[in-house]
Amino acid sequence: MIHRFCVAPMMDRTDRHERYFLRLLTKEAFLYTEMIHSNAIVYGNKENLLKYSTLEHPLGVQLGGSEPNSLREASICAEDYGYKEINLNIGCPSSRVKAGNFGAVLMKEPKLVANCIKEIKRHISIPVTIKCRIGVDDMEEKDFFSFIDTVKDSGCSTFIIHARERLCLKVLVQKKIEKYPLLITILFTN
Numbered sequence: 001m002i003h004r005f006c007v008a009p010m011m012d013r014t015d016r017h018e019r020y021f022l023r024l025l026t027k028e029a030f031l032y033t034e035m036i037h038s039n040a041i042v043y044g045n046k047e048n049l050l051k052y053s054t055l056e057h058p059l060g061v062q063l064g065g066s067e068p069n070s071l072r073e074a075s076i077c078a079e080d081y082g083y084k085e086i087n088l089n090i091g092c093p094s095s096r097v098k099a100g101n102f103g104a105v106l107m108k109e110p111k112l113v114a115n116c117i118k119e120i121k122r123h124i125s126i127p128v129t130i131k132c133r134i135g136v137d138d139m140e141e142k143d144f145f146s147f148i149d150t151v152k153d154s155g156c157s158t159f160i161i162h163a164r165e166r167l168c169l170k171v172l173v174q175k176k177i178e179k180y181p182l183l184i185t186i187l188f189t190n
Contacts, residue, residue, distance in 0.1 A: 005029045009062035009087065009131070019056045031059050035089045037102070038065035038074035050081045060085030062131065064092065064102045066112060068119035075120045075128070086120060088113070090132040091162045104136045107143075110150035121155030129158040 008014075009032035014022075019031045036049055041063075052059060061078040063086060065071050075086045090113060092103030106113050113130070120128050130151065134144050148159060 009033060009035055009089070011035060011092075016052050016056065019059065020053050023056050030085075031056055032087055033059070033061045035062045035064045035092060036074075037100070038063050038067065038070040041074040041077050042070050046077055046081075050078060050083075052081075057082075058084045060087050060129070062087040062089050064089045064097065064100075066100075066102045066106055066109075066116065068116045071116050072119045072123050075124050079124045079126050083126065085126055086124065086128045087160070088116065088120075088128065088130050088156075090130050093133075093136070104133055107132060107136045107139060107147055110147045113147075114151045114154035117151065117154035117156050127157040128155055129160060130156050131160045131162060133162050 005026075005028055011034050014032060014034050019033075022029060022031060033052075041049055050061070061083045063071060063074055063078075065074070071088070078086060089103055090106045094103065097103035098105045117128055117130075132147070135141075152159075
C-alpha cells in the first residue's frame with residue numbers, strides 16, 4: 001500500500017477524536033491509531049481499543065510488541081474490525097517501551113521482527129508495514145541496511161523510516177537508492 005500523505009501514529013494524540021477531526025480536514029491522508037500493544041488487544045477490551053468512526057477511513061492500526069503469536073492475534077482482530085493496514089512500531093525509543101522489548105530496540109533483532117511479520121502475514125490479507133528508525137544507539141549504516149535486508153522478504157510491504165537519528169537519510173538514500181526503491185523521502189517499499 002502506497003500512501004502519498006500519512007499522519008503518523010502519535011501517542012496521546014491520534015486517538016479516534018483527533019482522527020475524526022483530521023479526516024474533516026482532508027480525505028487524502030492515510031491515518032493511523034496510536035500505538036497499541038498487541039497484548040492489550042488480545043487480553044483487553046478490543047472494542048474500546050479498536051473502535052472508530054467509518055468516516056476515519058482509510059485507517060491503519062499501529063501495533064507494538066515482539067511476540068509473534070500475540071501480534072498475529074491482534075492483527076487478526078484489527079483486520080476483522082476493518083482496518084486497512086497493520087503497522088508494526090519498530091521506532092519508539094521510550095525507556096518504558098524498551099523495557100517491554102518492543103519499539104526501537106527491535107532494530108537490533110531483525111530476525112525476530114521478520115518472524116513476527118511472517119506470522120502476521122500467514123493469517124491476514126491486509127498489508128503489513130513497519131515504522132522504524134535509521135538506527136538506534138551505536139548502530140552503523142550497514143546495520144540499518146542489514147535490518148532492511150533481513151526483514152524485507154518477510155511480507156513487509158513498506159518501510160516507513162523515521163529519520164530523526166544521527167545518520168542523515170538523505171545521505172543513505174543517495175548511497176543506496178539503486179538497491180532500495182524509494183517512494184518518497186521516508187518510504188521504502190518491498
